[in-house]
Amino acid sequence: MAFDDHIDKSGDCWLWTASLTAKGYGRFRNPKTGKSTKAHIYAWTRVNGPVPPGKEIAHSCHIRRCVKLEHLSPKFHRDNLNDRAISLRNRTRCKRNHEFNSQNTYITKLGYKQCIECRDLLRRKRDERRRKKQQQMS
Ligand SMILES: [Zn+2]
Numbered sequence: 001m002a003f004d005d006h007i008d009k010s011g012d013c014w015l016w017t018a019s020l021t022a023k024g025y026g027r028f029r030n031p032k033t034g035k036s037t038k039a040h041i042y043a044w045t046r047v048n049g050p051v052p053p054g055k056e057i058a059h060s061c062h063i064r065r066c067v068k069l070e071h072l073s074p075k076f077h078r079d080n081l082n083d084r085a086i087s088l089r090n091r092t093r094c095k096r097n098h099e100f101n102s103q104n105t106y107i108t109k110l111g112y113k114q115c116i117e118c119r120d121l122l123r124r125k126r127d128e129r130r131r132k133k134q135q136q137m138s
Pocket residue numbers: 012013014059061062063066067068071
């Protein structure tokens with residue numbers, strides 16, 4: 001079945017009538033490549049080419065299964081969270097200006113670089129606070 005055979009064009013929105021993703025986007029399996037893509041992204045990219053980096057294809061009508069080109073436009077990701085994560089990953093110095101080198105860097109569970117000197121500094125401060133507290137109590 002061709003892409004256009006799965007579209008209900010009777011209304012203002014062009015509704016995808018084949019399978020949907022869990023989030024309600026249309027899902028289209030490209031018969032040439034065998035790859036599944038979101039139907040609205042396929043509709044947009046087959047006319048306009050690849051999605052520009054850092055952007056996503058957004059619906060002006062907010063109907064996720066709509067594949068009408070007039071309702072689709074590339075938008076920046078909702079809140080530049082991704083850009084922020086990338087810039088954090090590419091830093092060469094931490095906020096206290098210690099260098100990120102192989103001895104002084106570890107990667108957190110979230111994939112961020114962490115400065116070992118800073119981590120040790122914070123630990124020492126915490127221990128110091130704790131010691132002071134104990135001294136006050138005794
Ligand atoms: Zn629409």
